Amino acid sequence: YDRTVSFRRGAREAPRSIRVSSWNFESYNMKTGVDFREIPVHDYGDLPVSNDDSPREMVKTVKEFSTKLVEEGKTPIGIGGEHTVSVGIISSLPRDIMVISFDAHLDFRDEYQSENYSHACVIRRLSEYVSPRNIIVVGVRSAERNELLKAEEEGLEYYDAFSFIRDKRGVMREIKKRIGDKSIYLTLDIDVIDPSYAPGTGTPEPFGLQPIDVLSCIEELSPRIIGFDLVEVCPPFDHGETSILAARLIRSTIEMIWLRRIKDKGLG
Numbered sequence: 256y257d258r259t260v261s262f263r264r265g266a267r268e269a270p271r272s273i274r275v276s277s278w279n280f281e282s283y284n285m286k287t288g289v290d291f292r293e294i295p296v297h298d299y300g301d302l303p304v305s306n307d308d309s310p311r312e313m314v315k316t317v318k319e320f321s322t323k324l325v326e327e328g329k330t331p332i333g334i335g336g337e338h339t340v341s342v343g344i345i346s347s348l349p350r351d352i353m354v355i356s357f358d359a360h361l362d363f364r365d366e367y368q369s370e371n372y373s374h375a376c377v378i379r380r381l382s383e384y385v386s387p388r389n390i391i392v393v394g395v396r397s398a399e400r401n402e403l404l405k406a407e408e409e410g411l412e413y414y415d416a417f418s419f420i421r422d423k424r425g426v427m428r429e430i431k432k433r434i435g436d437k438s439i440y441l442t443l444d445i446d447v448i449d450p451s452y453a454p455g456t457g458t459p460e461p462f463g464l465q466p467i468d469v470l471s472c473i474e475e476l477s478p479r480i481i482g483f484d485l486v487e488v489c490p491p492f493d494h495g496e497t498s499i500l501a502a503r504l505i506r507s508t509i510e511m512i513w514l515r516r517i518k519d520k521g522l523g
Contacts, residue, residue, distance in 0.1 A: 256304050256305070256306065256308070256313050256335070256336045256337060256339070256340060257306065257336060257337045257457070258306040258308070258309075258310060258313070258337070259310055259337060259339060259367075259368070259370055259372070259373040259374050259375075260337055260374060260457050261367065261368060261373070261374070261375065261457075261458070262457055262458045263456075263457045263458070263459075263489050263491070263492050264457070264489075264491075265457070265489040265490055265491035265492065266335060266336050266337050266457055266486070266487055266488060266489050267306065267336060267337075268489075268490045268491065269334065269335060269336060269486075269487075269488035269489065269490055269498070269501070270301055270334045270335075270336065271301075272488065272490040272493075272495075272498040273334055273485075273488060273498050273501045273502045273505065274298070274502075275498075276495065276498040276499045276501070276502040277502035277503075277505075277506060279499070280502070280503065280506065284506070284507060284510055286470075286507065287507060287510040287511060287514060288514075289510040289513060289514060291506060291509075291510065294509060294510065294513045296509060299320075302316055302317060302320055303316065304316050304317070309372075310339050310370060310372035310373070311372055313339065313340070313343070314339060314340075314342045314343040314346075314372060315343070316343070317333070317340055317342075317343025317344060318342075318343040318344070318346050318347050321333075321343060321344045321347035321348075321482075322347040324347075325347050325348060325482075330480075330481060330482055330512060331344050331347065331348075331482040332482065332483060332484065332505070332509065333483075333484030333485075333486070334484065334485055334486075334501075334505065335484060335485070335486030335487060335488075336486055336487075337374040337457070337486060337487060338358075338362065338374040338377045338442070338444055338486045338487055339372055339373065339374050339377060340484065340486060341356075341377055341381070341442045341484050341486065342372070342377060342380050342381060342384075344440075344482060344484055345381055345384065345385065345440050345442075345482075346384050348440060348481065348482060349438075350384060350385055350386075351389070351437065352385060352389065352437060352438045352439065352440050352481065353385075353389050353390070353391065353433075353434050353437045353438070353439050353440070353479075354381055354385050354389060354390045354391070354439075354440050354442065355390075355391050355393065355430070355434075355439055355440070355441050355442070355476060356377075356378060356390065356391070356392045356393070356441075356442045356443075356444070357392075357393050357394050357441075357442070357443045357444060357447040357464070357469060357472070358378075358392055358393075358394060358395065358442075358444040358446065358447050359394060359395065359396055359397055359416070359444065359446040359447050359458070359459075359460040359463055360375065360395065360397050360398065360444070360446070360458065360460070361378065361392060361395050361397075361398040361402055361403065361406060361413060362374070362375055362376060362377040362378040362379070362392075363376075363378045363379045363382075363398070363402045363403075363405060363406045363411065364376050364379060364399065364402050365379055365405075374457075374487070377442075378390060378392060378406075378411070382409060382411065387406075387409040387410050387411045388410045388411075388412075389437070390411055390412070391412045391413065391414070391430055391433065391434075392411070392412075392413040392414070393413070393414050393419060393426070393430070393447070393472070394414070394415075394416045394419060394447035394463065394464050395413050395414070395415045395416065396415055396416040396417070396460050396462055396463065397458075397460050412433065414426050414430075416447075416462060416463055416464060417462070419464065419468075420464070423468060423471075423472075427472060427475055430476075431475065431476075434476075434479065437479065438479055438480075438481045439476055439479040439480045439481065440480070440481060440482045440483065441473065441476060441480050441482075441483035441484075441508070442483065442484050442486070443469070443473075443483065443484065443485045443486070443504065444456075444486050444487045445485065445486070445487050445488050445497060445500075445501055446458055446459055446460060446463070446487055447463060447464055447469065448463050448464055448465070448466055448469060448500070449461065449462065449463035449464065449465065450463065452465065452466050452496070452497075452500060453466075453488075453496070453497045453500055453501075454492065454493060454494075454496070454497060455488055455489050455490060455491075455492045455493020455494075455496070455497030455498065456487050456488060456489050456492070456497065457487055457489045457492075458487070466500055466504070469504070470504065470507060473504070473507070473508050473511065474511055477508065477511035477512055477514075477515055478515045480508070480511075480512055480515075483508055485501050485504060485505055488501045
């Protein structure tokens with residue numbers, strides 16, 4: 256789904272491209288020490304949405320499906336598509352969670368191109384469900400001035416890419432302190448990563464984060480992750496490297512969550 260995309264269209268093709276890219280990997284991950292074949296993962300396939308659906312209709316479809324997963328005690332994992340899909344998944348979870356968004360953009364506009372449920376309004380819509388003080392955006396390097404002022408007024412915490420690159424360890428310490436004992440939903444917009452590594456995205460921004468740093472952050476946060484998504488891969492503007500990176504990030508995150516589950520059960 257990529258109906259509200261404002262620059263480079265094609266994110267609706269990402270789920271299939273990411274799946275196909277994942278077939279290239281060996282099942283064993285040397286970093287996590289996990290064999291993916293041992294994890295009980297089910298790929299439902301693509302939800303019945305299309306660009307003929309309004310953004311609100313799409314969000315409703317995603318929320319209804321994600322709610323079923325949550326009620327069954329499963330961990331929802333979403334692959335976009337544009338970033339708006341995150342609203343549907345997160346609104347199926349408890350309101351007292353922390354939302355950690357890795358994104359080149361703040362996404363805190365009230366509306367964009369006459370649409371409230373635009374990819375540029377994701378964090379604003381989420382702040383109406385989860386308190387803005389329970390949302391942290393990491394890697395920002397593009398925002399509109401009034402959008403920034405409103406975010407600061409509402410108590411939204413964000414770390415720009417330049418601050419993160421200067422002091423990764425300090426930023427992560429602050430983030431984990433703010434999270435405390437809350438559960439985390441992680442939403443990863445691939446454009447948080449520098450376009451030299453991830454060129455296939457709808458709204459690329461130079462001077463981004465490196466993939467290994469994002470992976471390290473996910474590893475630190477993984478003990479509290481109860482759901483996540485990866486969005487905004489745009490295959491028509493990719494030679495395959497962005498989909499490969501996205502597939503590896505998704506698999507590694509699943510493995511890290513699985514390791515936590517094993518340890519919680521005393522099996523690891």
